[in-house]
Amino acid sequence: MLAFALVAGSVWVVLELSSTFMEKMQSRDLLLGLQLPELDDLGQFLRSLPTSTLLGLGALTAVLAYWISTRPRPITPPCDLRLQSQEVQMEDGARRSMMGDSSTLLSHYHEDAKTMYEVFQRGLHITGDGPFLGSRLPNQPYKWLSYREVSSRAEHLGSGLLSQGCQPNPDQFIGVFAQNRPEWIISELACYTYSMVVVPLYDTLGPDAIRYIINTAEISTVICDKAQKAAVLLENVQRGETPGLKMIILMDAFDTQLLEEAQKCSVHIRALRDVEALGREHYRKPVPPGADDLSIVCFTSGTTGNPKGVMLTHGNVVADFGGFLKVTDKVIFPNQDDILISFLPLAHMFERLIEAVVICHGGRIGFFQGDIRLLPDDMKALRPTIFPVVPRLLNRMYDKIFSQANTSLKRWLLNFAAKRKGLEVCRGVIRSDSVWDKIFFHKIQASLGGRLRMIITGAAPASPIVLDFLRAALGCQVYEAYGQTECTAGCTFTTPGDWTAGHVGAPLPCNLIKLLDVAEKNYFAAKGEGEICVKGPNVFKGYLKDPVRTAETLDADGWLHTGDIGKWLPNGTLKIIDRKKHIFKLAQGEYISPEKIESIYIRSEPVSQLYVHGDSLQSCLVGIIVPDPEVLPSWAQKKGFGGCYDELCGNKEIKKAILDDMVRLGKASGLHSFEQVKDIHIHKEMFSIQNGLLTPTLKAKRPELKEYFKTEIEQLYSNISM
Incomplete structure (x- = not known):
């Protein structure tokens, strides 16, 4: 009886392993040529083995059976991750989502929820x-x-x-x-x-x-x-x-x-x-x-001029979140819990x-106490499952985690654990119960309530390094969205199962996306690069009582011109690579996109905020840097410098070390020499909404920054020319 059970167990394991192997190979050809022994021969062989060997084989069978039945299962993507969008005929190179009806754009998800x-x-x-x-x-x-x-x-x-x-x-x-x-x-x-x-x-x-x-x-x-x-x-x-x-x-x-x-x-x-x-x-x-009635007029701050009143209908909002639901419905559907x-x-x-x-799905919304400093306490009390964030908060989380790892060994172990767990994430496995979670990441997850199953980040590009780490450390699905108020909120979204960083996902099923030439920056749609334009039922109706700016943003065919420059990747996802606005020329005629350069320099560990400046009267760029008060002291200590935050900000050697680190990142990211800053000024006070240097959406107000740091900028150029 024992021998029969062991044989049956062994056969089951072999069949399971064979099935798994066949799934991975997606072919039976490899097994056709194998000469498997008859069951009678296998039984005779097993009966000839001593009892101790049979017990060992039984134990191995049990372990293998347990592993097979409990091993983590990867998320099944809703589409082929190698082809996440497709080109639409007769739409000038526009692309659409692979999900949903290919003949029409999604206007709503639930028939009973159209407003x-x-x-x-x-x-x-x-x-x-x-x-x-x-x-x-x-x-x-x-x-x-x-x-x-x-x-x-x-x-x-x-x-x-x-x-x-x-x-x-x-x-x-x-x-x-x-x-x-x-x-x-x-x-x-x-x-x-x-x-x-x-x-x-x-x-x-x-x-x-x-x-x-x-x-x-x-x-x-x-x-x-x-x-x-x-x-x-x-x-x-x-x-x-x-x-x-x-x-x-x-x-x-x-x-x-x-x-x-x-x-x-x-x-x-x-x-x-x-x-x-x-x-x-x-x-x-x-x-x-009705669905076509206005629901909200959302005034966007902008960096210059009066705010613009974005007119959004009920249908706009329902279409946009319908697109989100269509992308995620087979993986992580919202519910009343x-x-x-x-x-x-x-x-x-x-x-x-x-x-x-x-x-729409009967869930709960818990509000923070009104003080962002108490957010961790609110998270522990509420234990949320859904956490909308902006990249700046993710960066702060990342910096805080590593600042608490106060020795090189702890940082190495943290990175090692994240990379090992990241291998699972790359295979589509998202979980919070691995050995790496139990040893390294449990406290991080508990600090956010311990129940998160979805994080959504938007409003600005997220750092690939930060995203990769947090996808491993937090043990939940982390999605990145791209869009603006004029397309309700989002127009692209991470496809479930694609946990690679460095892009903002594929078009939502509610809209098309096409790229237009930006010749002055050498971006051409024929090469898969250009200004991002959006069309669909989630696109706004215009700016309230502002036909001039409406015509500048929304063309006669209904395409929203975002001002962002994107690039199609081979798998059909979109990568944000530049910004059409704020482009200027240096004295020698080279075009500069400061926001692209800032997005690279911000990855420097001690840098919290920065402003890259240049104009047509100068031949090079300079920068204003605000170091991170929580990170700078430990970073400086690793470089052999001591002192408090204020002392370090005034240290010329620290300034040089930060500049060198920024230039290193610039070279690694392919910046031309004329795109690298030649000198920087260290500023101790953070740019903020209160001091007028950031918009309410935390974007830099470039004209105000230029005026605020006018003296420092002039001094930097004076030093360079000496």
Whole structure:
């Protein structure tokens, strides 16, 4: 009996191994020529073996059987990763996704969710009295509002707005001026329930931009969180700068002084709960919007000029997140057990889109406390499964991990473990229970709650080195998206199973992408390079009351011209290689793209921020560098330098070492000599929104940087010419 069991087990193992081998080879030819022994001969051979040998064989069989049954399975990609997009005939070289109907672009994923109102109703139907929106006080657990509670509050708030004179149609714009919190979503849903349009405001836009938005969008009602913001809005009215603003609704408590100031300029101040109570008394049935109705006007900050009001319909948003669902539906489909941590500004479409995906499937959204420094504590308390991030945060995570590995041996072991686990990732295996996780990465994963299954990064290019490491260390699927507000949020996305870095994925099934020649930079579509253009149901309708800038961005055939320069890779994915804007010539006539150079130099370990400068009167480039306060001391110590952050920033030898490291990276990345900076200035203070050097989306404001560092730049050029 024992011999029979061992034989059966051995045969099963052989068959399993043969099956696996055949799957890998995708052919039977190799096995056809093998002369396998008959089972009678095999049985006779086994019976001739001593008992100890049979027991050893049985143990080996058991181990092999266990390994085969428990070995990690790779993710099955939804398409051939060697061909992730295909060219579309009669579309001037445009490419589309390999997923979905090849004859049409995806406009929605769920038949019962074609507007943002229906998206919420679908989530409500799935989860009902289950948790939806969560918030917490310091050192307290999360408290949750249910889908049904939020539905009632949204209808009551919307009815209250109508009772105050707002109209239930897409011509009614409602401003929302608040940090991420449950009332933000309730206000948004109140607007959608009665076909009104949301216009997000955020204080990092600056006072001039807020006045411009209120006047351009003709906003008469603003819902805001804090009395301080309401006071700023009232000051604008008192100065006659926003005469159309008539009502401010406050989420937080306010005092009588604010009421008195409001009365002076005939502005009504209401508490959010009071407006909800009014709506409960004067309830109005929902007036749902259509797919072609406006849902949101999202003003983008830009680096120059007034902000542009991107007009997005309900259909735009639904198409964009439908494209995301189509790409990932066979691998990691959202469900009501998912929890998203909300900390990226809701005024930006990237965050709004991911939250819409969660809402549509009855999942939960937990809000951070409002202080980014407390985000790790919020992550541990919430234990999210979905984590939308920007590359800057990933860089900080990466730097912090390695700064805590404070010896060369620890860093070597960390890199070794990441590379070994990275081999699994390259084979499509994503898990958090390997020996490498248990020894090296468990604490990192636990610091993010320990339940993450999806990280999505967008808004800026991510470092390949950082992505590769975190895909191994975090034990979850890490996706990279590319897009801009004008295409709702994303137009390309990582294909599940393709965990290679250095590209932004393939086109989403909701849009086409083509490249146009940029002759002045020697980029030609015939060579697979050029300006990225997007067309599809996720592309915006234009800028609010701005036909000139609309025509500059959206051509007559419906193609959105992004200003980014991309390159098609052989597998059909897109790589961002340059930026059309901010291109300038040096004195000798060479074209320079500073953002491309900055994207290379930022990989230097001690560099946190930088600004590369040049102009047509100079023959070379210079740079302004802000070192990372957490990384510079340890990096300098490895180079043999000591001192605090301020002392190191003033050390000429440290400056030279940083410059040498940047030039080394430039050479390794193929920069021409004229594209390398010749000298740098070390600046101790970070570029920020507050000091006016970054946009609210954390992009460099190049004209402001040029003016801010005018003296330092002149001194750098003076030193070079000496």
